[in-house]
Amino acid sequence: MGTLVEEIFARRVGHSVEPGEIVLLDVDAIMSHDNTTPLAIKAFREIGKPLRDPDKVVIHFDHAYPAPNLLAAENQQKITRFVREQGIRHFYRRGVCHQVMIEEGFVRPGGILIGADSHTVTYGALGAFSTGLGSSEVGAAWVTGKTWFRVPQTILVRLEGQTQPGVYSKDVMIALAGQLGMDGATYRCLEFAGSYIDELPVHARIVFANMSVEVGAKCGLIAPDQRTVDYLQRETKAQPPFEVFQAINPRYERVIEMDVSTLEPQVACHPDVDHVKPLREVAGLEIDQVYIGTCTNARYEDLEIAAGILRGRQVAPYTRTLVTPASQTIYEKALANGLIQVFLDAGCTVNAPGCGACIGRHGGVLAPGERAFTTMNRNFIGRMGSPDAEIYLGSPATAAATALAGKIADPRPYV
Amino acid sequence: MGKAWKFEDNLNTDEIIPARFNITIDERELASKVFCEVRPDFAPGVQPGDVVVASWNFGCGSSREHAPIAIRGSQVRCVIAASYARIFFRNAINIGLPILECPQAAAEINEGDEVEVNLTSGEIFDRTTGRSFQAKPLPEFVLKIAEAGGLVRFLKEHSLEELVE
Numbered sequence: 008m009g010t011l012v013e014e015i016f017a018r019r020v021g022h023s024v025e026p027g028e029i030v031l032l033d034v035d036a037i038m039s040h041d042n043t044t045p046l047a048i049k050a051f052r053e054i055g056k057p058l059r060d061p062d063k064v065v066i067h068f069d070h071a072y073p074a075p076n077l078l079a080a081e082n083q084q085k086i087t088r089f090v091r092e093q094g095i096r097h098f099y100r101r102g103v104c105h106q107v108m109i110e111e112g113f114v115r116p117g118g119i120l121i122g123a124d125s126h127t128v129t130y131g132a133l134g135a136f137s138t139g140l141g142s143s144e145v146g147a148a149w150v151t152g153k154t155w156f157r158v159p160q161t162i163l164v165r166l167e168g169q170t171q172p173g174v175y176s177k178d179v180m181i182a183l184a185g186q187l188g189m190d191g192a193t194y195r196c197l198e199f200a201g202s203y204i205d206e207l208p209v210h211a212r213i214v215f216a217n218m219s220v221e222v223g224a225k226c227g228l229i230a231p232d233q234r235t236v237d238y239l240q241r242e243t244k245a246q247p248p249f250e251v252f253q254a255i256n257p258r259y260e261r262v263i264e265m266d267v268s269t270l271e272p273q274v275a276c277h278p279d280v281d282h283v284k285p286l287r288e289v290a291g292l293e294i295d296q297v298y299i300g301t302c303t304n305a306r307y308e309d310l311e312i313a314a315g316i317l318r319g320r321q322v323a324p325y326t327r328t329l330v331t332p333a334s335q336t337i338y339e340k341a342l343a344n345g346l347i348q349v350f351l352d353a354g355c356t357v358n359a360p361g362c363g364a365c366i367g368r369h370g371g372v373l374a375p376g377e378r379a380f381t382t383m384n385r386n387f388i389g390r391m392g393s394p395d396a397e398i399y400l401g402s403p404a405t406a407a408a409t410a411l412a413g414k415i416a417d418p419r420p421y422v
Numbered sequence: 423m424g425k426a427w428k429f430e431d432n433l434n435t436d437e438i439i440p441a442r443f444n445i446t447i448d449e450r451e452l453a454s455k456v457f458c459e460v461r462p463d464f465a466p467g468v469q470p471g472d473v474v475v476a477s478w479n480f481g482c483g484s485s486r487e488h489a490p491i492a493i494r495g496s497q498v499r500c501v502i503a504a505s506y507a508r509i510f511f512r513n514a515i516n517i518g519l520p521i522l523e524c525p526q527a528a529a530e531i532n533e534g535d536e537v538e539v540n541l542t543s544g545e546i547f548d549r550t551t552g553r554s555f556q557a558k559p560l561p562e563f564v565l566k567i568a569e570a571g572g573l574v575r576f577l578k579e580h581s582l583e584e585l586v587e
């Protein structure tokens with residue numbers, strides 16, 4: 008009974024739960040990556056108790072991988088030693104942690120996952136409760152196998168209608184972020200529903216869950232349905248049976264409704280994700296670097312959309328265009344189906360799967376005064392390098408059109 | 423008693439400590455870079471016992487614990503904010519950085535004011551203006567972690583189950 012998050016928690020604890028209540032939950036997986044694992048190891052060592060279940064621990068190298076400098080290399084060496092010492096089997100160097108978590112089958116409807124990364128919320132698109140925590144809590148969960156949560160209130164986001172060609176789930180989510188504001192859902196669960204979500208392929212639903220933290224949410228959930236089950240079977244190693252469930256007599260704190268059918272492409276402008284404008288208001292702004300990548304929008308379908316626009320054309324001469332597939336699996340598929348060749352022919356630089364340019368440490372760092380257009384989820388000042396650089400966010404289609412023009416451009420003429 | 427350092431709304435973790443400095447987990451080194459882009463005068467000028475006074479949604483963004491650790495490393499007495507982003511709140515409690523939630527104090531304390539704080543009672547006194555404020559009490563189970571000095575210390579002696587008893 009209750010909203011989706013209440014339903015997931017109730018299944019786990021064996022009785023119904025109410026917002027505000029504190030619950031202690033067994034977790035299915037505890038995720039961390041090269042950036043957050045060193046502090047988790049420190050906390051773990053300080054607690055001084057054994058690892059409860061090494062098979063629940065999942066560690067990824069993705070944030071600065073392959074190591075771009077000595078410090079990163081030493082960190083990764085430390086982590087690798089720890090992984091070997093503790094007998095941790097789930098150790099990946101195959102791309103962005105969140106995409107790999109889904110592909111490798113850790114995410115299932117009704118699951119409960121935590122991770123030392125704010126975008127751990129991503130798995131909510133498949134009906135799992137997942138959220139980001141700090142490294143100490145990850146270190147603690149290695150010892151206890153559990154974590155505590157306060158049952159959050161839920162805001163229902165009902166999205167109706169179908170988007171026009173050239174408008175994607177990223178545009179819808181950016182519009183929502185503009186409406187909700189950066190703390191519009193703090194401590195809340197966002198539940199996405201409506202005819203638009205029902206018809207939306209799972210890869211595109213992931214954008215909503217992924218960016219729910221951008222408005223402060225604890226999680227962003229979508230009820231698992233037949234599409235979810237098909238996706239899990241087709242695209243991941245997750246083992247059936249998969250549960251399909253919905254909110255039952257839910258009580259929402261509030262309901263937000265949006266008709267997506269008239270929406271134009273949107274851009275989140277420097278320097279905040281809620282600084283949102285319709286693309287036409289910023290079209291023509293010169294761009295030094297286009298980045299198609301990250302856990303938000305570098306899935307195969309995103310690359311396909313971008314390649315569709317770039318095929319047979321050339322990116323603008325002064326605009327560096329970087330493509331970083333979210334995972335090795337996606338990279339392989341893109342290679343097999345000729346997408347990588349399309350990017351290379353168009354003059355793009357294709358980087359190794361991972362977070363790439365997203366955190367300003369390698370793979371496309373911005374210089375002072377530069378402006379980037381990216382498919383990322385956040386545009387904080389200094390995120391991609393210089394604090395004097397600007398970051399604009401939009402869909403993969405807008406990114407590709409922008410790469411061709413060298414300035415922010417509308418993708419609709421190409422689709 | 424210490425001096426107030428004021429910050430704006432929606433101050434994110436990259437503004438607390440830019441991602442490029444998170445390569446280290448050394449507290450002093452992190453503290454030397456804390457707020458370096460939004461307040462370059464903070465790290466060189468902060469004195470033990472000073473307070474960080476911020477507005478709404480303090481610490482939004484990344485889950486990195488480097489952010490509260492960098493603040494703790496600067497030896498401030500506490501952070502006072504109108505509200506906190508969810509992960510930052512948890513992280514601060516877990517690593518033992520004292521934080522108080524008080525929209526009124528966040529709005530009315532001025533940059534440079536001399537501020538006294540009673541962390542146990544949540545009373546805040548602005549000596550410069552003579553005004554006093556009362557911060558929201560922490561939920562009981564959160565207090566248990568805070569009183570132990572953070573999650574790691576709590577777990578050395580206790581089990582997680584004791585939190586929800």
Ligand code: SF4
Nearest residue numbers: 103301302362365366
């Ligand atoms: S791609 Fe960017 S947002 Fe996603 S996990 Fe990596 S650093 Fe974080």
